[in-house]
Amino acid sequence: MTLTEAQNTVVVADSGALDRELTNGILRGARIVMQDQLQLSANQMRRTDARFNQLYKASVTSCRVCESGRPPLWQIRAERMIHDQQERQLYFQNAQLRVLGTPVFYLPRLRMPDPTLERATGFLSPELVTSSLLGTGVRAPYFIRIDDHRDLTVAPFLATDSRRLELRYRQAFRRGEIEFNGAISDDDFSAEDTRGYLFGQGRFELPQDFILRFNIELTSDDTFLLDHDFSDKDRLQNELSVERARRDEFIRGAITHFNSLRVGESNATLPSRVGNVEYERRFFPSRLGGEVRFSAVAHGHARRSDLVTDGPDQDRFADGRDVSRFTTSLDWRRNWVLPAGLLANVETGLTLDHFEISQIGTTADDQATELTPSAAFRLRWPFMKTAVSGVTHVIEPVVQLAWSGGSNPDIPQDESTAIEFDEGNLFNISRFNAPDRRERGYSGAYGISYARFDPSGWEGRLAVGQVIRDERLRESTGTPTFTKSSGLRDQTSDLLVAGQYRNATGLTVTARGLFDEIFDATKAEARASWQNDRTNIGATYIWLAEDPREGRNSTVAEWAIEGNYRFARHWTASAEWRYDASTDRSVRAGAGLTYTNECVDITLSVSRRFTSSTILEPETNIGFTVALRGFSAATQDKSFTRTCRN
Known part of the structure; x- marks a missing residue:
């Protein structure tokens, strides 16, 4: 029956x-x-x-x-x-x-x-861990369902050289949600009696479409997160923000505090306290045509240090300086379609920047105001051809002439320190990412892109571009405004080359690089990934030239490979490897093997962190986890289910 x-x-x-x-x-x-x-x-x-x-x-x-x-x-x-x-x-x-x-x-x-219950109080899958730093121990998480909207996970970890208690609290509200993750430990290998961390985040919907967000990142010392493998972050960010994004308006206010865990960085002389208020609105005047954008930004950052003299970095400005900035701009943009399919774009605007600097030192201004008019004219001419076979080719040459007036004031360059030259800002009037520096004078930019789309499922893209100026940009001291490895330091920029290939089997290759006049690379990066039902593998290579102004006293060349491969119906292998080619040593390596069927998950993993410093030791971890399947409301992957043989 x-x-x-x-x-x-x-x-x-x-x-x-x-x-x-x-x-x-x-x-x-x-x-x-x-x-x-x-x-x-x-x-x-x-x-x-x-x-x-x-x-x-x-x-x-x-x-x-x-x-x-x-x-x-x-x-x-x-x-x-x-x-x-x-x-x-x-x-x-x-x-x-x-x-x-x-x-x-x-x-x-x-x-x-039973499997129909989505959330229930009880033990989760335990994990056996062997670490060269923590010793051998067991982690046994326990999930507590407080009610339909709240839960708490308590995960004690007992090892030969460490005792740790992890906590995760989650709560859903009618118009928001929060989550906190933290841990407290007593480690035999640390001089600290008690160590721990707390990460939290939340999001709430406010009236008038505003969104409140907060982010909390705290740790007891510089190495706790790495010692216990919670995170590899070396700069923590605490932030409270309110924002609203509508079709023609954006408002955001945020207070941010940064805390660096990097060796050699002092939080006293870093701009760790930051405040921002932004407003942007766009209009579409019927008589003038096009689009008008108005924006206003109030920004301030402060250091804990009260030094009014320069430290050992010798950047002319006091290490305790605090900066306040107000920026407002009005821009007008319009597009036209000319005969023969030629596309024209005009952009013009006026920007006001005002800076107030305290504890500046004796070699620069403590305040500055600059009015910057700008204009740009761009032409694009796209061509498209579809062959009888169904292959589509798209070629688009682009050329731009731009001008920006005014001059850069003699103030510290605190915000525009990480400049990336890529396809996203090739045709910007200024490629600095903050108003404390702007590109001035006349400049031209040209580029060409090509794309091929094949009906068989693969596509390829290639883009080439370059920037030319009427003169080389320099600071008031005579030093170049752009850094050596930015690709924008000389009167003629490095050649930007970027490409992508993708096919129907799941293979994707993306590459980008900057090349000087003799075609030597200044910066380069590439990533290849292959993803299908059985395979998910990715490899990344990055090469950055030595540039002390960007915080690199030596060349950076690094490989990173990670992925997993299901080589049998029930067996999946995984691996990761990071290799520093400039120093010829491994940074991190790991491997894992998982057996999965309809009723059990068994995972064995091993990892090794090779990096060391004055506060960090290399570490090896071995993990073993057994999870019984079937007590979950989630739908199982039927491809792992075994069959009975006659």
């Missing part, structure tokens, strides 16, 4: 007797299949009040059970088991966990959720 119930539950029995309402009765040789993944079987099942199913001499497993007579990979045997269909819980009495029929663990009482 077969009884089909709600929640995708099917009851099969050899024989039985039920009342007319099917709420009470006895079934013999009963088997319950829940969510097509968890199987409960018993010699006899008593059904009462259409809620409780009491199973005697019961067995529970999510493994495929075949008629060969072999026991399942794992099962829970119990003298008595009660399934509460209303609370969606399974209660076991005198339970045994058996692996291939052999008892390995005994519990007089055991409670577990």
